[in-house]
Amino acid sequence: MGGPEVERLIGLLAKLPGLGPRSARRAALRLLREPEARLLPLAQALAEAARSVRTCGVCGNLDSVDPCSICADPHRDRATICVVEGVGDLWALERAGVYRGLYHVLGGTLSALAGTGPEDLAVAPLLTRLEAGGVAEVILALGATVDGATTAHWLAERLQPLGVAVTRLGQGVPIGGALEVLDDGTLAVALRSRRA
Amino acid sequence: MGGPEVERLIGLLAKLPGLGPRSARRAALRLLREPEARLLPLAQALAEAARSVRTCGVCGNLDSVDPCSICADPHRDRATICVVEGVGDLWALERAGVYRGLYHVLGGTLSALAGTGPEDLAVAPLLTRLEAGGVAEVILALGATVDGATTAHWLAERLQPLGVAVTRLGQGVPIGGALEVLDDGTLAVALRSRRA
Numbered sequence: 001m002g003g004p005e006v007e008r009l010i011g012l013l014a015k016l017p018g019l020g021p022r023s024a025r026r027a028a029l030r031l032l033r034e035p036e037a038r039l040l041p042l043a044q045a046l047a048e049a050a051r052s053v054r055t056c057g058v059c060g061n062l063d064s065v066d067p068c069s070i071c072a073d074p075h076r077d078r079a080t081i082c083v084v085e086g087v088g089d090l091w092a093l094e095r096a097g098v099y100r101g102l103y104h105v106l107g108g109t110l111s112a113l114a115g116t117g118p119e120d121l122a123v124a125p126l127l128t129r130l131e132a133g134g135v136a137e138v139i140l141a142l143g144a145t146v147d148g149a150t151t152a153h154w155l156a157e158r159l160q161p162l163g164v165a166v167t168r169l170g171q172g173v174p175i176g177g178a179l180e181v182l183d184d185g186t187l188a189v190a191l192r193s194r195r196a
Numbered sequence: 197m198g199g200p201e202v203e204r205l206i207g208l209l210a211k212l213p214g215l216g217p218r219s220a221r222r223a224a225l226r227l228l229r230e231p232e233a234r235l236l237p238l239a240q241a242l243a244e245a246a247r248s249v250r251t252c253g254v255c256g257n258l259d260s261v262d263p264c265s266i267c268a269d270p271h272r273d274r275a276t277i278c279v280v281e282g283v284g285d286l287w288a289l290e291r292a293g294v295y296r297g298l299y300h301v302l303g304g305t306l307s308a309l310a311g312t313g314p315e316d317l318a319v320a321p322l323l324t325r326l327e328a329g330g331v332a333e334v335i336l337a338l339g340a341t342v343d344g345a346t347t348a349h350w351l352a353e354r355l356q357p358l359g360v361a362v363t364r365l366g367q368g369v370p371i372g373g374a375l376e377v378l379d380d381g382t383l384a385v386a387l388r389s390r391r392a
Contacts (some may be wrong), residue, residue, distance in 0.1 A: 002206065002249060002258050002259055003261070005229055005241070005245045005248045006259075006260075008244075009238075009242060009244075009245045017228065018214065018220075018223060023214035024214075027212040027213055028245075029282075029284050029287075031212070031242070032249050035246045038211070039242055039245065039246045040202055042205075042242055043240075045201070045205040046205060046236075046238055046239035047243075048204075049227075049234050049235065050202045050239060050363065051226060052199065053228050062225075062228050062229075063197075063199050064199030067197070076248050087229070088225050091198070091225075096255075123391075189340045
């Protein structure tokens with residue numbers, strides 16, 4: 001239906017996270033019904049993003065400038081580097097608006113299963129940044145998964161000789177989280193880190 | 197984050213059915229991480245679809261040719277026209293592969309709430325097709341909603357003087373449907389239309 005161009009479009013849309021074959025078909029139809037208002041603007045936005053967006057050579061963020069607007073911002077605290085697994089994590093922290101330091105995108109976690117070793121992550125560039133001096137604290141904001149915890153542990157050991165403070169995100173009950181749906185591990189951590 | 201181009205892309209993706217702001221952000225990141233493999237092909241597919249896809253002047257289907265490949269297919273049964281609300285319904289019937297006649301896309305249903313009257317639907321072109329002769333049956337494959345049923349009823353009355361048989365889709369328990377989750381209306385219809 002719709003010819004090969006439409007089938008190709010549906011196939012590509014279906015590969016987006018959050019969309020399956022059915023919803024990709026609906027999305028394609030919505031776009032095709034309003035080519036001027038929806039389809040062409042999206043095509044142009046994709047082409048512009050492809051042309052303009054690059055990986056920041058310092059921290060690994062995606063931005064239209066390199067170094068990225070965060071690394072280039074003179075008002076950010078350059079003594080603190082927050083290490084995250086991916087750009088999505090960096091964006092999530094920026095949306096929260098609670099952090100004013102710099103970032104470093106690792107590009108994943110160590111994973112025996114996936115065969116991801118230290119050489120596959122941006123560890124060497126992080127060490128280079130730290131060796132250049134001026135950094136007082138590295139926050140390891142990695143996911144609270146087995147691989148995330150393993151990576152944080154391994155990184156903390158690597159960073160220790162450099163004389164920077166290494167911290168991790170606090171763990172416990174998420175804001176808005178109902179106790180009855182929380183897993184045992186989170187409850188145990190929350191209990192251990194209880195405050196007066 | 198990511199600059200104005202990325203924010204614009206996320207905004208447009210978030211308008212697709214099935215994607216919200218969060219999943220649009222994930223989708224944009226996925227695309228941006230692999231510009232050559234994902235972002236540019238999608239941009240090109242959208243541009244090609246915008247260039248090639250048009251509305252069939254006969255039935256209202258979307259295709260890269262006009263008349264569409266269904267209307268132009270000499271092997272389709274030209275004595276039967278299946279009337280559907282939208283192109284998505286037409287595609288769904290084609291995917292099922294159970295219908296070999298022609299189609300007519302109404303472009304919606306009559307709706308007092310939405311203010312959709314007969315003049316907003318492709319009713320006149322349908323009458324023109326029927327008056328040209330050669331059509332023995334019109335299948336009203338409209339949704340089993342209040343508006344769909346109203347439209348089917350209204351259309352059936354309009355088509356009666358033309359001397360074509362007017363039928364509707366059978367109603368009952370959907371294949372794979374568990375009785376306990378079905379609504380009362382469907383159960384009532386299924387019971388009334390029971391077969392030996």
